[in-house]
Each structure stands twice: as C-alpha cells, then as structure tokens.
Amino acid sequence: MLEIKDVSRRFDSFVALDRVNLTIAAGEFFTLLGPSGCGKTTLLRMIAGFDQPDDGDILLDGRSLIATPPEQRPLHTIFQNYALFPHMTVAENIAFPLRMAGCAREEIAGRVARALEDVRLPDKGRHYPDALSGGQKQRIAIARALVNRPRLLLLDEPLSALDAKLREQMQLELITLQKEVGITFIYVTHDQGEALALSHRIAVMNGGHIVQVDEPSRLYGFPNSRFVADFIGHCNLLGGVVTAVQTGDATVELDGLGTVQTVIQPAAGVAVGRRCTLTLRPEKTHISTTLTPGEEAAHFRGVVHDMLYLGDVTVYKVELANGMIVEALLANSAPGRARFFEVGDAVEVAWRLDAGHLVME
Amino acid sequence: MRRKTWRRQLLTLPPTGYLLLFFAVPSIIMLFASFRYAGEYGGLAPWYYYEAGEFSLDLTLENWQRLFESEIYLLLFLKSIGYALLTSLLCILLGYPLALMIARRPKRQRDLLLLLVILPFWSNFLVRIYAWMIIFSPAGALTQMVNGLLGLFGLGPVTLMYSTTAVIVTLVYVHLPFMVLPLYANLEKQSPALLDAAQDLGANSWRRFWHVTWPLSLPGIYAGSILVFIPVLGMFAIPDLLGGTDSIMIANVIKQQFVESRDWPFGSVLSMVMTVAAVLVVLLGARLARQGVARG
Ligand SMILES: Nc1ncnc2c1ncn2[C@@H]1O[C@H](COP(=O)(O)OP(=O)(O)OP(=O)(O)O)[C@@H](O)[C@H]1O
Ligand SMILES: [Mg+2]
Numbered sequence: 001m002l003e004i005k006d007v008s009r010r011f012d013s014f015v016a017l018d019r020v021n022l023t024i025a026a027g028e029f030f031t032l033l034g035p036s037g038c039g040k041t042t043l044l045r046m047i048a049g050f051d052q053p054d055d056g057d058i059l060l061d062g063r064s065l066i067a068t069p070p071e072q073r074p075l076h077t078i079f080q081n082y083a084l085f086p087h088m089t090v091a092e093n094i095a096f097p098l099r100m101a102g103c104a105r106e107e108i109a110g111r112v113a114r115a116l117e118d119v120r121l122p123d124k125g126r127h128y129p130d131a132l133s134g135g136q137k138q139r140i141a142i143a144r145a146l147v148n149r150p151r152l153l154l155l156d157e158p159l160s161a162l163d164a165k166l167r168e169q170m171q172l173e174l175i176t177l178q179k180e181v182g183i184t185f186i187y188v189t190h191d192q193g194e195a196l197a198l199s200h201r202i203a204v205m206n207g208g209h210i211v212q213v214d215e216p217s218r219l220y221g222f223p224n225s226r227f228v229a230d231f232i233g234h235c236n237l238l239g240g241v242v243t244a245v246q247t248g249d250a251t252v253e254l255d256g257l258g259t260v261q262t263v264i265q266p267a268a269g270v271a272v273g274r275r276c277t278l279t280l281r282p283e284k285t286h287i288s289t290t291l292t293p294g295e296e297a298a299h300f301r302g303v304v305h306d307m308l309y310l311g312d313v314t315v316y317k318v319e320l321a322n323g324m325i326v327e328a329l330l331a332n333s334a335p336g337r338a339r340f341f342e343v344g345d346a347v348e349v350a351w352r353l354d355a356g357h358l359v360m361e
Numbered sequence: 362m363r364r365k366t367w368r369r370q371l372l373t374l375p376p377t378g379y380l381l382l383f384f385a386v387p388s389i390i391m392l393f394a395s396f397r398y399a400g401e402y403g404g405l406a407p408w409y410y411y412e413a414g415e416f417s418l419d420l421t422l423e424n425w426q427r428l429f430e431s432e433i434y435l436l437l438f439l440k441s442i443g444y445a446l447l448t449s450l451l452c453i454l455l456g457y458p459l460a461l462m463i464a465r466r467p468k469r470q471r472d473l474l475l476l477l478v479i480l481p482f483w484s485n486f487l488v489r490i491y492a493w494m495i496i497f498s499p500a501g502a503l504t505q506m507v508n509g510l511l512g513l514f515g516l517g518p519v520t521l522m523y524s525t526t527a528v529i530v531t532l533v534y535v536h537l538p539f540m541v542l543p544l545y546a547n548l549e550k551q552s553p554a555l556l557d558a559a560q561d562l563g564a565n566s567w568r569r570f571w572h573v574t575w576p577l578s579l580p581g582i583y584a585g586s587i588l589v590f591i592p593v594l595g596m597f598a599i600p601d602l603l604g605g606t607d608s609i610m611i612a613n614v615i616k617q618q619f620v621e622s623r624d625w626p627f628g629s630v631l632s633m634v635m636t637v638a639a640v641l642v643v644l645l646g647a648r649l650a651r652q653g654v655a656r657g
Binding site (some may be wrong): 048050069070071072076077079081083084085086087096101145146148176326 | 469552554555557558559560561562563564565568572573576
C-alpha cells in the first residue's frame, strides 16, 4: 500500500503540489488525471525519488520512502520517450535491472527470455532499440521495468507518442498485463478517456490539488464539482439556486429557465439558498418534437442550433430560452426514430428526475 | 532521383577538391621526392638527364634502403607513437572529467566554460611554449615546488627543463582542448532521461557512468584521440624547445633532414612513413567511432 501524506512542492513561489493526500492499494491500477501543468509528473517523480517533497511523507507499507534514493526504491518508471539504452540490445536492456540487482548470469538469460515472451516480442532480443517501432519500444520498456517484479510501476503518459489505433491496442494490453502481474500501476495521463478505460480508481487533479478520487463510473456519474464534471467526458452545466430540499430530492431554480426537481445524493451539502450547478450528461438529455408528459421531470423548449453526425450517434446542440446551448446525444440505432432533426427545428429538451447530478459551488 | 544524386555529387565536389589539392597532391610530390637524389646544395637533383639526345631517368631506392639500415628510425617512430598515445591517454584522463563537468552545468555557464577552454588558442603557440619554459626553469615555480616536496623525503633536486616530462606535460597542455571539445559535444547531447532510467532501474552513480555515460561517449573519445594523436605525431617544436637529447621525436629528424642536413629525399621517406601511420590511425578511429554512432 502506498500512502501519500500531506505532500507539498513549491518551485520558488509557485505551488506545484498543495497538501496532496492519497492512498493507493496494492494491486490497484490507479490513475492521476488532470490538465497540463497540474502537477502529475511532479508527484510521480517524487514517488520515484527523483524529486523530494518540501513537506509531507510518502510511505510504502507504512515505511517512509523519503530517505531512500531512487535506485533503491522497489519501483520502476516508464518514461514518456521509453528511455531505452541505445547502445544495448533489447535483451541487454531488459537484463539491466537484473544485472544491477546482482542476479546470476544463467538466471538473467531465462528471465529475459520470459519477459520478451510476456510482451510478445520473443525474437527481438538481439535487435537494437532504434530498429523497433514505437509500440515495440513501449513494450520493451514495460518488459524492462517489470522483469525484476517491482512493487509499483509508474507510467508517465506512456502512450502519448503512439497513434490512436495503436494507443487503443496498447491500452488493452496494459489492462491484461496489469491483471496478470498483479503489480500496482500508477498511471499519469491528461486524457480522460484513457483514464476511464484503464483505471480501477482515478485521482482528478487541478492546480496542484486532488479534486476527487473515485472509480471511473462514479467519477463520471457523480462528479463532486463543476471542474470534474466538465473535465470527464462531455457535460451540460446549468447554473442555479437551491430553493427547496426534500428527502431524496431538491428543487432548483435554473438561471433564466425555471424550476426543476432533481434527485440528490446524501451528504452532497445541498442547502436552500446555495448556488449550485446541475450537471447533465448529453446521453441522459432527451430531445423530441412532441411533448411526452409524465416520464421526465424537466421540459424546456429550444431550437436546434447545430448538429454533429458521428456515425453511431448524433450530437444535437440545442439553444434554450436563456440563450444557453445544451448538448443531447441520440443513438442512431434508436428504434422508431422517424427522422433527423434539422437545424432550426423547434424541439423539446427533457430529462428524468435522476438524470442530473447537483454539485454545490 | 537522377537529378538528386547529381546534385549531391556536386555538393561533395569542394571537399573532394580540398582533399586532392592539400593532401593527395603534396603526398604524391613527397612520394616522388623520396625516390630522387638530393641536390648538391640541398633541394632535389634533377630526376632525368637529357644528354646527347639520350633521355635517362635518375631515380633511386637508396633513400628507402637507408630507412632499414639502422633501427634508429624504427625506434624513433615507435617512441613518437608512444608519446602520441601517452598524450592522448593523458588528455582523456584530464579532459573527460572537465568535459563532463561542463556538460552537466546550466546552459549559460557552459558557454562561458567552453570559452575558457578555447581561450589559449587566442595566444600564439610559441608564446605558450615559452611560458612553459619559464615554469619549468630551475628558478620557476613548478621546479621549486617539486624540489621542495622531494626535499621533505630527503630526495635530491631534479631539473624539469629539457626532459621528457616537460615534453609530455606541454604536449598534453597544448592538445587538451582538441580532446575536450569533441567529448563535450558528445556528452552534452546525451539524453538525461537515460540516466534517470538507469537510476530508476537500480544503478548507483558509478554504474550509471560506467554502463550509460561512458559507452555512449566512446565516439567522442575516438574523435578526440584522433585530433590529439595526429598533431602530436608530427610535433617538433615542443621537443626542440623543452626536450633533452633523449626526447626528440620523429618529426625532429624529419625537420633535420629538410633544414640542417639538406637531405630532402630522405626527409620525404620519413614523412611518407609518418603520413601512412597517421592515415591508419584515422581509419581505425573513424571505424570505431562509426560503430559507436551506429548504436548511439
Ligand atoms: N523544476 C521545476 N522548476 C520550476 N517549475 C517546475 C519544475 N517542474 C515543474 N514545474 C512546474 O510545476 C507545474 C507542474 O508541472 P508538472 O510537470 O508536474 O505538470 P504535469 O501535470 O505533468 O503536466 P503535463 O500534463 O503537461 O505533463 C508546472 O506549472 C511546471 O511549470
Ligand atoms: Mg507531465
């Protein structure tokens, strides 16, 4: 178990990390997600030991890592540009951590061969790294980092140099590999889609803070702030004021639109009179030409402003009475759908009582 | 395609031209001179006679035979190669830490430190040699210090001037920048991420150097060694001014043949041998460096 306790890091007067607290369980695929410059790499480098926190502590199984130099920490890093040694063959690269650990020669040969098979490149051992493709380099870097079974594997945007197709394939491979080896992965990315696809849990960071730590589905369904709602996937953000709170739901006066009822989560801090944002996912936002009373909790009139045909789905951007644009997603496989809406069509935007999620400001 | 290769060939024309003009042509002239007779008052005797309508060549193998008549020349060659190797080695030992230190400094300091390395080039070569003559002179600071130290152990005073030590020290001093500059160029472009990776994978600072920095810097070492070895092999001024009778090098003998003995043909023989030795060293060094670059 890795614990990060009240870790802060300042560069001159700039605060790169501000009292960060995290607990990462053994065997977890944990992702640090956040926009560029939020401090992800800084935190990762401190776990690896390349940088020291100004305050706070980093503990592995209850023992502080702070005084341990990087070469003695039981963890390895996958660097963004792989950092394979160009003067060594692939096999020599993979053997490197074993040699440093003083393994016997015969043992090294066997483990290198097995590591190469694990990443499905058994016949590349004699090649030099510059004879490999990007995806192959990536796999060799992973094989090298896993060959002596570290406790943790740190990965700093390892797929950012690959093209989209290969990236997707490598994501699947990473998931399988992590499950097989059972080693804790700490993964850094600014790509929310990648984070959702890979992780058991995600820590969303912003400006040196941890904003929310949760499982991907909870992060997507129940963001704790406007920032998270906006950063993870697409989201309609409707500002308003809480006017009444009942058990299980609340009434919100949306700016320039009117009142809606919405389900609230326990302990969400909802109180009458507080400003809030109703976050509403496009796929939970329905649009139609006819009024369908009963089903939905909220109905607003609007005009189709724009649309984006994406093949499997179409994104409609609808302008509401207050001038706000909301997005609604319609699967193109929806049965009984007679026609596409056209730009300029008057439509009705509706959502169910439990479709929105309320966050306080 | 055709056009492109044609243009590429055009681009290589000037360098090919220089090589022909400044290396191949003089070498051929020297080679030719090594088969001729010396002139009566120096220079070269005519290489043919045209008497009574009779044309006759006047060339000889005598000069080349002379090379093998005494082992002195072979020994001198070997000694000079030894000096050049020793100088290269000392330049590596002194230049490597210096180049590494500069390459690991912040960018702004690096430029200043490099400037300091090449600063001696701005003063005349002979002036710098004379400066060392002052340092090595019996009353000079270095000699005084060395003898002071030796005195502590009850050892007699030594003279540094006109000794092989003085020659080697000065050879190293003069050629050190030729080692530092290519080494620096190599070390500076090595990716720091490789050192981080090595450390991350369990290498302490010594092993990071030995397994990463050092093997990646071999092309720089070969390049620097060529740049030091070749001019040292041809050096005569330093042994002339600072060396004793036992520290003369092959170039001193060559100079002697051309200047004092006025035996140009034999001087040409010795020059040719030296040129071949130098070319062999360059080929070897370039080959080693290319292998290193191919992996690096
Ligand atoms: N050595 C340093 N000196 C000064 N500022 C630094 C240093 N390292 C990082 N920073 C600053 O700290 C902040 C966080 O940097 P960090 O590299 O951790 O961001 P990141 O989240 O990894 O971003 P990205 O997604 O772009 O890689 C940035 O604003 C950066 O400018
Ligand atoms: Mg980063």
